[in-house]
Amino acid sequence: MLEKSIDVLSPFRLFTLDIILRAGFGLDAQVQTDPDPEMVEKALTVLETPVYVRAMTMFPFYKQVKEFFDVDLSQHSPYFIALSKSILEKRKISSSGRRDLFQLMLEARDETAEGTQKLTDEEIVAQSVLFLIAGSETSGTTMTFFAFYLAHHPDVQEKLLCEIDHAIRSRGDAPIGEFVQSLQYLDRVVSEGLRHSSVAFGNVRQCMETCVINGVEFPEGVSVNIPAYAIHRDPDFWPEVILTVPLSVLELNL
Numbered sequence: 451m452l453e454k455s456i457d458v459l460s461p462f463r464l465f466t467l468d469i470i471l472r473a474g475f476g477l478d479a480q481v482q483t484d485p486d487p488e489m490v491e492k493a494l495t496v497l498e499t500p501v502y503v504r505a506m507t508m509f510p511f512y513k514q515v516k517e518f519f520d521v522d523l524s525q526h527s528p529y530f531i532a533l534s535k536s537i538l539e540k541r542k543i544s545s546s547g548r549r550d551l552f553q554l555m556l557e558a559r560d561e562t563a564e565g566t567q568k569l570t571d572e573e574i575v576a577q578s579v580l581f582l583i584a585g586s587e588t589s590g591t592t593m594t595f596f597a598f599y600l601a602h603h604p605d606v607q608e609k610l611l612c613e614i615d616h617a618i619r620s621r622g623d624a625p626i627g628e629f630v631q632s633l634q635y636l637d638r639v640v641s642e643g644l645r646h647s648s649v650a651f652g653n654v655r656q657c658m659e660t661c662v663i664n665g666v667e668f669p670e671g672v673s674v675n676i677p678a679y680a681i682h683r684d685p686d687f688w689p690e691v692i693l694t695v696p697l698s699v700l701e702l703n704l
């Protein structure tokens with residue numbers, strides 16, 4: 451039994467925010483070493499939906515209230531929109547010298563398809579706000595789950611380290627993406643961690659036209675929730691040991 455509890459969520463969130471700002475936007479914001487306190491505070495609380503908004507989502511009239519009062523499930527949208535706009539203006543003047551996410555969007559902005567601009571400034575800002583919000587919280591929280599599991603399964607951690615050490619020694623000139631894809635045990639650990647504790651515990655789709663699937667009618671306009679959390683723990687799909695002991699799937703050689 452582990453005795454001491456430490457906060458890994460905060461450094462992991464900052465780490466992932468740092469990576470997204472660097473890889474996606476070519477921005478050296480020094481989030482981990484010399485952070486802008488306002489940016490950090492806003493990034494760390496961006497998905498903290500106020501309790502009254504969470505309560506409202508349970509009622510059928512939520513959709514109308516949301517539209518009428520322009521309710522936002524995430525906080526600080528104006529701050530992140532302003533941040534993205536300022537990055538866009540800077541990047542229009544000078545490139546980061548890398549073909550990062552922002553560069554790809556800027557290239558699409560300069561292209562047209564059938565006379566229409568592929569991406570407008572507004573769409574670039576919207577996409578980058580989404581990257582900032584969707585990327586850092588999800589990845590930081592996921593890494594926190596993994597740290598927890600690895601702390602409880604030192605054998606898995608040891609095997610993972612061995613794989614990574616060995617792969618680094620024999621990496622050669624392989625590009626980083628290809629290199630990471632080649633780490634098969636890491637892939638299994640990540641997949642199992644995401645199965646057990648996914649921050650994205652459900653997906654939603656809207657039904658565009660009435661249809662019947664497996665005898666169930668879905669009327670046009672309804673939202674269909676796909677419960678990933680329940681599917682990931684459905685005894686019809688998973689042996690019991692996997693459902694009760696996280697990471698035990700790694701021992702089963704499935």
Ligand code: HEM
Nearest residue numbers: 470474580581582584585586588589592648649650653654
């Ligand atoms: C463990 C980490 C992550 C998890 C579990 C996760 C999960 C998800 C899920 C479930 C969706 C919705 C898919 C759908 O309903 O179609 C989604 C969408 C999205 N995610 Fe992630 N995500 C992660 C990391 C990231 C990162 C690092 C970025 C970008 C830097 C990112 C950017 C996006 C974007 C842009 C969308 C919207 C895609 C669209 O509009 O179709 N996510 N993510």
